[in-house]
Amino acid sequence: MNATLESSTxxxxxxxxxxxxxxxxxxxxxxxxxxxxxxxxxxxxxGLALAVLPPLFGLALLVLAWHIIALRNxxxxxxxxxxxxxxxxxxxxxxxxxxxxxxxGWNILAxxxxxxxxxxxxxxxxxxxxxxxxxxxxxxxxxxxxxxLLKPVSxxxxxxxxxxxxxxxDPAAIWSIFICSIWPMIxxxxxxxxxxxxxxxxxxxxxxxxxxxVFTKILLPSVLPYMLTxxxxxxxxxxxxxxxxxxxxxxxxxxxxxxxxxxxxNVPHIIVAIGVIGVVGLVLEQxxxxxxRSFTYEETGS
Amino acid sequence: xxxxxxxxxQHAEMVFETKKGxxxxxxxxxxTVAQGEFxxxxxxxxxxxSTLLNLLAGLSTATDGVLICAGRExxxxxxxxxxxxxNHSLLPWLSCFQNVHLAVERVFGARESASRMRERTxxxxxxxxxxxxxxxxxxEISGGMKQxxxxxxxxxxxxxxxxxxxxxxxxxxLTRAHLQDELLRIVAATGSxxxxxxxxxxxxxxxxDRIVMMSNGPxxxxxxxxxxxxxxxxxxxxxxxDELYIEYRARVLEFLYERQARPVREAA
Numbered sequence: 304m305n306a307t308l309e310s311s312t313x314x315x316x317x318x319x320x321x322x323x324x325x326x327x328x329x330x331x332x333x334x335x336x337x338x339x340x341x342x343x344x345x346x347x348x349x350g351l352a353l354a355v356l357p358p359l360f361g362l363a364l365l366v367l368a369w370h371i372i373a374l375r376n377x378x379x380x381x382x383x384x385x386x387x388x389x390x391x392x393x394x395x396x397x398x399x400x401x402x403x404x405x406x407x408g409w410n411i412l413a414x415x416x417x418x419x420x421x422x423x424x425x426x427x428x429x430x431x432x433x434x435x436x437x438x439x440x441x442x443x444x445x446x447x448x449x450x451x452l453l454k455p456v457s458x459x460x461x462x463x464x465x466x467x468x469x470x471x472x473d474p475a476a477i478w479s480i481f482i483c484s485i486w487p488m489i490x491x492x493x494x495x496x497x498x499x500x501x502x503x504x505x506x507x508x509x510x511x512x513x514x515x516x517v518f519t520k521i522l523l524p525s526v527l528p529y530m531l532t533x534x535x536x537x538x539x540x541x542x543x544x545x546x547x548x549x550x551x552x553x554x555x556x557x558x559x560x561x562x563x564x565x566x567x568x569n570v571p572h573i574i575v576a577i578g579v580i581g582v583v584g585l586v587l588e589q590x591x592x593x594x595x596r597s598f599t600y601e602e603t604g605s
Numbered sequence: 606x607x608x609x610x611x612x613x614x615q616h617a618e619m620v621f622e623t624k625k626g627x628x629x630x631x632x633x634x635x636x637t638v639a640q641g642e643f644x645x646x647x648x649x650x651x652x653x654x655s656t657l658l659n660l661l662a663g664l665s666t667a668t669d670g671v672l673i674c675a676g677r678e679x680x681x682x683x684x685x686x687x688x689x690x691x692n693h694s695l696l697p698w699l700s701c702f703q704n705v706h707l708a709v710e711r712v713f714g715a716r717e718s719a720s721r722m723r724e725r726t727x728x729x730x731x732x733x734x735x736x737x738x739x740x741x742x743x744x745e746i747s748g749g750m751k752q753x754x755x756x757x758x759x760x761x762x763x764x765x766x767x768x769x770x771x772x773x774x775x776x777x778x779l780t781r782a783h784l785q786d787e788l789l790r791i792v793a794a795t796g797s798x799x800x801x802x803x804x805x806x807x808x809x810x811x812x813x814d815r816i817v818m819m820s821n822g823p824x825x826x827x828x829x830x831x832x833x834x835x836x837x838x839x840x841x842x843x844x845x846x847d848e849l850y851i852e853y854r855a856r857v858l859e860f861l862y863e864r865q866a867r868p869v870r871e872a873a
Contacts, residue, residue: 502690502692502694503694503696505664505682505688505690505694506690506694506696508664508681508682509662509664509682509683509684509686509687509688510684510707510708510711510762511682511683511684511711512707512711516707516711520696520699520707521696524696524698525698
């Protein structure tokens with residue numbers, strides 16, 4: 304024990320330069336790089352424990368707090384009751400008993416479909432617009448005040464306009480998804496285009512590339528990571544907004560389902576829905592993070 | 606089009622408008638370069654060497670004066686004046702082959718077949734000795750190799766002029782020497798006209814037909830020109846004992862460190 308401690312302090316003094324970066328790595332790795340040897344299995348177990356235990360403790364704390372609140376507050380179901388209810392709901396997620404009584408699976412799919420349509424249209428419009436705004440100063444000057452003005456507006460404020468124009472609930476909900484997802488996509492794409500390294504643009508100028516080649520060979524690949532950040536932000540907001548929009552418009556959808564269960568005073572279902580909304584949002588976000596990572600190119604220092 | 610005045614710079618002035626007011630970078634620069642000549646621009650940092658090179662490349666426009674290349678005024682960047690950038694500027698998402706091919710396609714795309722252009726790309730990579738790395742991405746190869754791809758990209762366009770902005774500045778001494786030798790071989794083979802910015806005296810003497818020495822800025826201009834009359838092909842080892850080589854080297858050093866000694870406040 305003494306020996307290992309000593310070796311760790313020694314090499315820590317000998318390698319001061321690694322100190323700054325080393326803090327981001329797990330402790331076991333840091334110590335390992337400083338000459339402290341864990342047995343391999345021990346180190347792996349430790350890494351696994353560090354990865355799994357804290358989240359478990361966090362979730363346990365959440366459930367515990369919930370349980371205590373439920374005990375003091377008879378209106379709120381306990382975790383146990385909610386769990387049983389969730390099992391029952393997910394044992395048959397795809398049943399249909401008329402338009403207003405469908406399985407939770409259908410409701411989630413309906414919401415996802417709306418998000419996909421609204422979001423897809425926003426991407427189709429917002430990303431090209433972002434490119435144009437980033438590429439041409441004149442367009443940036445033209446659109447920036449409009450975007451600044453409209454961006455802070457809650458997407459739900461646009462819902463009545465959607466209802467007015469489309470005369471139906473479903474397109475109106477899609478319309479508010481469109482509105483809320485388009486801003487991050489425009490802004491991030493434009494920022495990405497502006498941040499294309501000048502070196503690459505000089506290459507384009509010396510090679511005298513056509514505007515199309517500049518777009519496909521230089522702009523698009525270097526903007527892609529920024530664009531995907533925009534897409535990620537947008538999908539986060541879209542998933543937030545769909546729940547609220549569906550509460551207002553009704554029909555089928557997870558937001559409407561929450562509202563419907565509130566009208567039935569079925570609180571366990573509402574809590575199940577909150578959990579489901581959280582999980583779906585998390586999955587969407589993580590999928591896009593993974594996508595963004597696979598498109599991020601290493602900077603090539605010399 | 607006279608071959609003795611292939612590139613002509615007449616009374617070039619360059620003034621940058623900055624937030625702190627205007628900065629007079631270049632004043633009354635006059636220079637002619639003959640076809641097939643190898644010119645190096647040397648001077649202390651901040652003396653406007655790169656500014657002059659950018660003017661020749663057409664990446665920036667002179668505030669005043671005339672720049673002519675092959676009988677036509679330089680109005681903007683063009684593939685006929687290929688640039689090798691200091692930081693290689695390869696596109697990280699393309700392989701070495703694709704990086705070079707981008708240039709080949711642009712220059713020859715209108716009149717040559719796809720297979721002929723692939724041959725050109727492969728030939729350019731072979732010229733710099735990188736055939737084996739053609740499928741690799743820039744982040745998978747060393748700094749020296751990246752710079753060689755940059756040179757291959759420039760040469761593949763069969764430019765009238767090769768403009769090089771401290772192409773070997775970021776490399777270690779051994780790699781640099783190796784690439785200088787290769788450049789000598791390539792230029793001898795292609796007969797290119799080259800204008801190269803450097804701050805390395807040995808590099809300048811080894812490679813150049815003429816060394817253009819620039820005075821310190823602001824309002825930098827050409828202070829002196831040394832004609833290097835060393836026979837080609839030049840061999841590094843043999844030259845290091847050559848009396849003429851040593852004399853040229855001394856003349857450049859004398860210019861840089863006595864007549865244009867860097868002001869103390871800048872050096873600090």
